[in-house]
Amino acid sequence: MDDKRIDKAAAFDTLFTSNRIQILKILAYYMDPRLLKGLAVYIKMSELQYTLTLFRRHPETSLCIAxxxxxxxxxxxxxxxxxxxxxxxxxxxxxxxxxxxxxxxxxxxxxxxxxxxxxLFPEGFSDLSGMDPSMLSGLFSTAKSDTGGQKNGLFQDTPLDAG
Structure with a gap:
């Protein structure tokens, strides 16, 4: 059992129990097994009674933040x-x-x-079929010249550029 789950279970047990009930739970480990059955029922009834009283007095009681x-x-x-x-x-x-x-x-x-x-592109990308491929080539060549092309090494010449 991971620590987070133990913490959540412990938070629940801590909220819906009292020190007196916790003491009874610890005493249960030292009881004669024949008496344990009655003590266990008494502990559970005490928890129920404590929980009902808690909600009656503080109806906003919650385990989570929001x-x-x-x-x-x-x-x-x-x-x-x-x-x-x-x-x-x-x-x-x-x-x-x-x-x-x-x-x-x-x-x-x-x-x-x-x-x-x-x-960013309100005209959309819906009709790429009518686009002229040379327009894309022109766009890339413009980007190449704007960034300095070969001078700064961002765009390298390819065999297609030679023609």
Missing amino acids: PSSANEETATELCNDLMPLCDETQKSALQQIIQMMDNIHNFQEMMEMVQTMQE
Whole structure:
């Protein structure tokens, strides 16, 4: 069990228990096994009672900073935290969710890039079939002369340039 998952479980246990209940849990290790069953039930009932009282007095009680700020990173983290506790079928389902979240993230990044390209080039790239190849050649030769061409070594002459 990794430290983050232990920390989350410990945070939950710490919030929904009292020192008195923690003392009872420690005493359970020193009890006669025949008495343990009754003590375990008493501890669980005490935790339930403590939790209900806590929520009655402090209804805003929460373990997370802001549940409304959940995003795909939070969902992926949740899936990864749950994975070690699941059987193979559940792990497979969680892996599919993680993969889906990754695909959505990649698609969003791709769409942002397309939008940026459309803003940079509003005329678009839709009709390249009618473009004159010499126009591209002219564009590259202009870039070559603007940057100094051979002088600074950015563009080297190729056999095609010789003709």
